């Protein structure tokens with residue numbers, strides 16, 4: 028997949044931009060000039076949402092009534108025109124001038140991988156954010172997973188309502204177990220793949236294994252979906268009385284977590300609790316690079332990488348190693364200062380929402 032050009036109108040501090048892109052696109056400039064806003068606009072164009080806010084109206088340029096994005100995209104050997112517009116009243120997403128109703132499905136159509144400070148913060152926050160990041164990644168790999176997840180959450184919502192009302196929930200159990208065990212099994216197999224890619228990437232980058240990943244489940248796990256389903260049923264029974272008291276569902280993939288551990292001298296430490304700022308960034312980058320590799324192997328479409336101000340935090344040796352792992356993708360990278368070894372690639376200077384090429 029390739030983004031050929033982008034028109035941006037009234038998106039945050041970006042008033043009116045027309046940009047033509049290359050394989051590598053570096054946006055540099057002082058703080059608060061609009062570099063991340065450009066990545067956010069590209070992310071919105073491909074996913075129909077922001078990675079920074081759920082309140083999408085805050086994206087509309089202050090004092091304006093709407094924003095508009097348009098991009099020419101090369102996708103599965105055809106040219107597509109993607110458009111997004113948001114006003115106080117409505118949101119419209121179009122592909123080749125046809126309205127897209129289920130824009131939530133865009134995550135499956137257009138593979139983009141975001142590396143951002145916000146994601147690192149989200150990873151530190153809590154299990155729900157970590158589950159969200161894992162779910163988002165698996166959804167880009169599998170439409171079936173994406174659908175199952177949305178069905179699971181609908182069932183969960185109904186089951187919780189029933190629990191709160193004190194009525195019998197058994198009517199929801201078989202659907203919850205069926206969808207939940209599918210989700211769990213998919214998560215486990217992808218986490219296994221991420222683990223082995225993480226080992227490869229760590230060894231390439233640091234000549235040693237740096238990161239361990241563990242999926243922590245409220246349902247005892249098993250080697251097959253059927254086994255997980257059985258365990259899920261047993262757990263629901265065991266928690267029946269407590270669930271009635273609490274009024275919500277206590278077991279299932281919606282309560283699980285994922286833990287990243289760094290390995291120092293053969294001992295594992297929880298990255299969130301004991302990692303230095305540099306180790307957290309490196310751990311995050313390795314975790315993402317593993318996903319980039321899995322996504323490119325599994326999908327026909329090469330993902331686009333959006334990298335927000337993460338490069339500068341690594342020493343030059345690691346920057347170059349990371350670069351080797353990503354240089355074959357179309358890249359949009361922001362940095363406050365020019366990175367010496369990338370000086371020959373196109374640079375866009377971002378100043379007060381205006382963008383100048385090779386300034």
Ligand SMILES: Nc1ncnc2c1ncn2[C@@H]1O[C@H](COP(=O)(O)OP(=O)(O)OP(=O)(O)O)[C@@H](O)[C@H]1O
Nearest residue numbers: 039040058059060061062063064085086087088089
């Ligand atoms: N709806 C909006 N309308 C106009 N300006 C906005 C809006 N939302 C945010 N901004 C402005 O956009 C600017 C931030 O841009 P952005 O986050 O892209 O900065 P940046 O260049 O990535 O900076 P940094 O290097 O600090 O991350 C800020 O000045 C902010 O006030």
